[in-house]
Amino acid sequence: MHQKNHWWNQQKTIADDSIPFVKFLKMRKLMILCLLMAMQFNSFSQTDSVAANVKDVESIDAIIQSLYDVISGGAGETRNWNRMRTLFLPEAKMIATGTNPAGEIVKRVMTVEDYIARSGPVLEKNGFFEKELFRKQEVFGRIAHCFSAYDSRRTLADKAPFMRGINSIQLYNDGKRWWIVSIFWQSESKEVPLPKEYLPH
Numbered sequence: 001m002h003q004k005n006h007w008w009n010q011q012k013t014i015a016d017d018s019i020p021f022v023k024f025l026k027m028r029k030l031m032i033l034c035l036l037m038a039m040q041f042n043s044f045s046q047t048d049s050v051a052a053n054v055k056d057v058e059s060i061d062a063i064i065q066s067l068y069d070v071i072s073g074g075a076g077e078t079r080n081w082n083r084m085r086t087l088f089l090p091e092a093k094m095i096a097t098g099t100n101p102a103g104e105i106v107k108r109v110m111t112v113e114d115y116i117a118r119s120g121p122v123l124e125k126n127g128f129f130e131k132e133l134f135r136k137q138e139v140f141g142r143i144a145h146c147f148s149a150y151d152s153r154r155t156l157a158d159k160a161p162f163m164r165g166i167n168s169i170q171l172y173n174d175g176k177r178w179w180i181v182s183i184f185w186q187s188e189s190k191e192v193p194l195p196k197e198y199l200p201h
Helices: 002-047 060-071 081-085 112-126
Strands: 088-099 105-110 129-140 143-153 163-173 178-187
Touching: 060 081, 060 129, 060 143, 060 163, 060 178, 081 112, 088 112, 105 112
Parallel strands: 088 178
Antiparallel strands: 088 105, 129 143, 143 163, 163 178
16 A cells, blocks of 8 residues: 555656646747747738839839839840849749740749849840730739730840740739739740730731
8 A cells, every 4th residue: 555655646746747848848839839920920021011113013004014124135234133023922933834845835933033043144145125015904803914915136126026925914912012923924936826916006
């Protein structure tokens, strides 16, 4: 009987001693959860507080014109990539699709930073001017979709573009400004020419 009581008292002491540790674990989990929620909230706050030129993002016309303007420039001309960053949501995607030399239909999904790193040096080295030819636009509430036909030239003096295509642009208005959510584009080809209704009238 004495041995049993000794064993019980010993187990009870261990259990009692473990209570603060259990509370510590619970508190630690709660702190981690609160931290994650704060980080998530902060990410939304940062998304809505990206500095931009008000004139660049005050309307759909303005943000699309700014998009074409910011990537265009002569050979050797540095682009204002910070300006480009302000047009897009941080989570935005830029997606190119086309046909590779093997005849396979492929796509490349990029962030804005990927695009700047991949295409920026080429645009600045060779010169690149892109302009909108025609746009089909639909808006519902805070969302908008634009089919924006474009042509691309190396210099403004070029008589004909070396490339044409369509940018499918999705936009979002947060009540303060417009943001580009994604751009999905395809260049025209012999098999897929630009529709006549997307050419300048």
